[in-house]
Amino acid sequence: MGKNESGKYLKYAIGEIILVVIGILIALSINNWNESRKENTTAKILAKSLIEDLNQDVDILTDVVGFSTQKIKDCDELLSLLKTPVEGWDNAIFYEKINIIGQSNPFFPTIGTYEQIVTTGSLKYFDQSISNKLNAYNTNINEIQYWTDAEDKTLWLMAEILWKGINIQALSEIRFKQEMKNSRFIKIKESSIDEFSNYVAAVKTYRSKTLVEYEEQLQLAQDIIASLKAAYELY
Numbered sequence: 612m613g614k615n616e617s618g619k620y621l622k623y624a625i626g627e628i629i630l631v632v633i634g635i636l637i638a639l640s641i642n643n644w645n646e647s648r649k650e651n652t653t654a655k656i657l658a659k660s661l662i663e664d665l666n667q668d669v670d671i672l673t674d675v676v677g678f679s680t681q682k683i684k685d686c687d688e689l690l691s692l693l694k695t696p697v698e699g700w701d702n703a704i705f706y707e708k709i710n711i712i713g714q715s716n717p718f719f720p721t722i723g724t725y726e727q728i729v730t731t732g733s734l735k736y737f738d739q740s741i742s743n744k745l746n747a748y749n750t751n752i753n754e755i756q757y758w759t760d761a762e763d764k765t766l767w768l769m770a771e772i773l774w775k776g777i778n779i780q781a782l783s784e785i786r787f788k789q790e791m792k793n794s795r796f797i798k799i800k801e802s803s804i805d806e807f808s809n810y811v812a813a814v815k816t817y818r819s820k821t822l823v824e825y826e827e828q829l830q831l832a833q834d835i836i837a838s839l840k841a842a843y844e845l846y
Contacts, residue, residue, distance in 0.1 A: 654736035657728055658839045661745075664721040665832045672829040675718050678711075679822040685711045686815035693808045702795040709773065710785045712814060713766060717759050718825065720752050738842055744835045751831065755824045762817035769810040772803050 689708040692700060725745060728734050734742050773779075776799035784791050799807065840846055 651736075653733060655843045655845070657724060657733060657736070658843045659845060660724040661728075662836050662839055662845065664724050665836050667721045668718075668832050669829060669836070671718060672825055672832065675716060676822065676825050676829060678714075678716050679818055679825060682711050682714075682716075682818050683815055683822065686811055686818070689811055690808060690815075693804060693811065697797075697799070697801060697804070700797060702797055705797060706777070706782060706785055706795045709777070710782060712811065713769070713773070713782075714786075715759070715763055715766065718755060718828075722749070722752075725749060738838075741835065741838050741842065744831060744838065748828070748831050748835060751824060751828050755821060755828065758817050758821040758824065762814055762821065765810050765813045765817065769807065769814070772799060772807050772810075776800070776803070 685708045689705070689712060692705065692708070725748075728745075734745070737745070776797060778793050778796050781791070781793040781795045783789070784793060
């Protein structure tokens with residue numbers, strides 16, 4: 612084989628290698644593009660589902676924030692009433708305040724899509740800022756649960772005094788907006804009033820803490836919805 616022929620063969624071989632390398636790079640690029648497209652499609656589907664879940668949470672949280680604000684107000688008004696002599700209490704007002712104060716009205720988040728995302732490892736498909744907000748949203752749920760549990764325990768302690776001192780049937784009529792057929796008597800022992808007042812004050816404190824968490828959760832839900840809509844053009 613002559614020198615010129617050897618040079619031509621070497622150039623041909625190098626050209627073949629280059630073509631093979633280019634082909635591999637193109638194939639990898641196409642594969643990566645397809646994978647990225649699949650991930651974006653999956654992320655967009657999950658984003659839509661997350662928005663639906665969060666919209667439900669926004670509606671619930673809006674109601675809970677309003678209820679909590681009223682409950683704190685009623686705690687203050689009942690505490691003022693409890694400072695006056697028992698014989699001067701307005702039974703109708705007492706029952707109306709207890710009706711609100713005695714309700715828990717907890718927030719149950721819609722977390723089905725988030726749990727699916729975490730379980731399947733799909734959180735990586737989202738922008739880091741969105742992932743951080745979703746994780747913060749889930750973490751804040753635990754904070755809410757802590758204060759909710761503390762309040763519920765106090766409500767049960769309050770109930771032990773109330774069950775012996777008021778007409779539960781009359782309270783039930785108020786709670787479920789039924790026709791009033793039962794008398795609103797109050798037979799709470801004076802020796803229990805201070806203890807009862809402490810429970811009402813504790814409920815107010817716990818609900819005030821929870822209200823802060825509810826408001827933060829509501830704002831975070833709205834922020835996540837806005838971020839998801841902007842990132843995936845879901846308008």
